Amino acid sequence: MKYIDQLDLKGKRVFIRADLNVPFDDNKNVADDTRIKASLPAINFALEHGASVVLASHLGRPKGKRDDKYSLEPVARRLRDFIKNEIIMATDCIGDKVTKQAQALKPGQILLLENVRFYNEEEANDKEFAKKMAALADLYVNDAFATAHRAHASTAAITEFMKEKAGGFTLKNELEYFAKAMSNPKRPLVTIFGGSKVSTKMDAIRNVGKTANRIIIGGAMANTFFAADGLNVGKSLYEAEQVENAKQIKKELTAGGCELVLPVDVVVAEKLESGIPTRVVAINDIGANDLALDIGPKSIELFNAKLQDAATIVWNGPVGAFETKEFSAGTYAVVDMLTASKALTVVGGGDTDRALHEKHAMEKIGYVSTAGGAFLELLEGKELPAVKALEAKSGCCCCCE
Secondary structure (H helix, E strand, O other): OOEHHHOOOOOOEEEEEOOOOOOEOOOOOEOOOHHHHHHHHHHHHHHHOOOEEEEEOOOOOOOOOOOHHHOOHHHHHHHHHHOOOOEEEOOOOOOHHHHHHHHOOOOOOEEEOOOHHHOHHHHOOOHHHHHHHHOOOOEEEEOOHHHOOOOOOOOOHHHHHOOEEEEOHHHHHHHHHHHHHHHOOOOOEEEEEOOOOHHHOHHHHHHHOOOOOEEEEOOOHHHHHHHHOOOOOOOOOOOHHHHHHHHHHHHHHHHHOOEEEOOOEEEEEOOOOOOOOOEEEEHHHOOOOOEEEEEOHHHHHHHHHHHOOOOEEEEEOOOOOOOOHHHOHHHHHHHHHHHHOOOEEEEEOHHHHHHHHHOOOHHHOOEEOOOOHHHHHHHOOOOOHHHHHHHOOOOOOHHHO
16 A cells, blocks of 8 residues: 555645544534644645645534535634645535636645535445546545545545545554554553443454453443453443353453453442542442442552553553543543553544543653544454555546546
């Protein structure tokens, strides 16, 4: 697979599929510009090397129809704070007007297309829709790793109609750091899984168990493993249908020589509410009316001890309901463990990223992924459709001539 720095960009129109799916505040201003900043290296590289840029992204879930609530206009405003080159905001992502705007671009100019998800054809990976977008540019660059696990028109089908295609710097960093952490890691390799639904991460735990030396599990996910050990979890969130799967995974990890580390104590309450009374109990003392909502102090000590010799740490998912102050200590402690570690640290998952932001720890982590679903599918060992499309032999048709 090529990357953008391997393309001849001078005088070309470059279609860059970025991930500009950012949240807005009540005044329709960008509330978190992390993903915008992540897109800047590829955009600036193209501009600096004599190209013009046709920039595309989705935003939210407009369900295949135009909805100004999901317009990329606020993104264009924020981009202008970072890029002094002219940024033209298109009123659509296809059509005669947009085609003329793209064809009129001069080197150094940017045309930001309107939300590609204003069309159902985007998520349907429709080839005719993709062909219309492909006609806007000479070259294609995908820098939207967060959408790489989806085969959509602007991430997959479009590559069939481009003479040249490549990955952007964000995509490159994501894949290279993941490979460094999981394919050929410095050992011991320790992975931490958290979050609420174990069913969404069972495949990842099973696959990572083939590589990792140690897997630490916290959050509501751990409750299903407690149940698999025959423990009472009270009213805690757990998935009964995954108990047998948890038992099987524990056997597989043991047989493969991968150590499984679970909490030994938890913070419980009768409700997930701020201001509610809480208690710390051993995992075999969870009461009938208790909700296990965070790991306890002994678990924090245990997790910290299990990370001391790590040379590589990969973390996906909080180990407690950290959005509520009373149940945030465990997740914030894990943040502190990673920032203090000398290991290569790689973190992925939106909720996990939020915890890093709140602890002002983003710059202290080796690499923070921009993705949730795509990162998890890599952990599962799956092939990402958008990456596969970049690797495939070009199927460029006459529209490129």
